[in-house]
Amino acid sequence: MPELPEVEVIRRSLSKKIYQKKVKKVIVRNKNLRFKIPRNFISFLVNQKIIKVDRFSKYLILNLPNDHYCLLHLGMSGTIHLIQNNKKNNITNTSFYNSPILPKKHSHVEIIFEKIKLVYNDPRRFGFFQVFNNSKLLKKRFAHLGPEPLQKKFNLKYVYTILSKKDKNIKNFLLDQNFVSGIGNIYASEILFLCKISPEKKARFLKKKEFKKIIFYSKKVLLNAIKKGGSTIRNFKNISGKIGDFQKNFKVYQREGLNCKRIKCKGIIQKKFISNRSSFFCNTCQK
DNA sequence: AAGAGGCCCTGATAGC
């Protein structure tokens, strides 16, 4: 699923294409997403300009005039496609995430601008749209979420205060959006590998030095992933759709049974289910 | 009240 870096990459490309564009039409084919698409969704958007494309954590926020906001979460399988209608009447498909061609199935929502349209496709329908009439309500929507790893608020004092007495394992904390928001299952494993910390280690047993590492590598992994264009995004410029022209440079994720990438470490990457989510880690260098 | 587990949903893949 798209984690913070993927959503940020999507935000940037989206922003370039739909900034200051006016919504001409909205099509809702299936309103039964994770949450039902609100009744006023279409009228909320039509004739409005996109004045900014924002993001918090894994949420995209389309800023509209008059302090209105349209929130979009991609869930596990949500993808955004931009279809451009150029002068030659060719349809150029720009896929921002995960798919070589525009899927016909599961394209639940279309937001249509003058020469371009945004298509939301989501097989599992874990994603959702929500609308907010002012920034107060939007803020309230995010109130329960912890800071992003990239924010200054995500510092030693904050992490220590929350984690130092908790009995929950650190992997679950990295996935807990109330503690820190934006990290998902892939990057959680990657971050802990770089920290040399076992995913099963209870938070209260972590030392100050380890808290510092968690903060440092959380930032580093996410920033690096954004820089690389979202490492979980498949690069599907190849219309033939052949797999293999995208690379995952993961150190542990989906590397079960393979050698640890750390120099001189003889460890083997393990896969283990921790709270129903797959976790990958080196059995030797992560303590 | 913290933490574990179940559930929403479809599709891809593995195993028989």
Place this chain on the structure above:
DNA sequence: TGCTATCAGGGCCTCT
């Protein structure tokens, strides 16, 4: 080939 079981990157709700 065709069935079934398992798993997939998230988040919210409930139960203990």
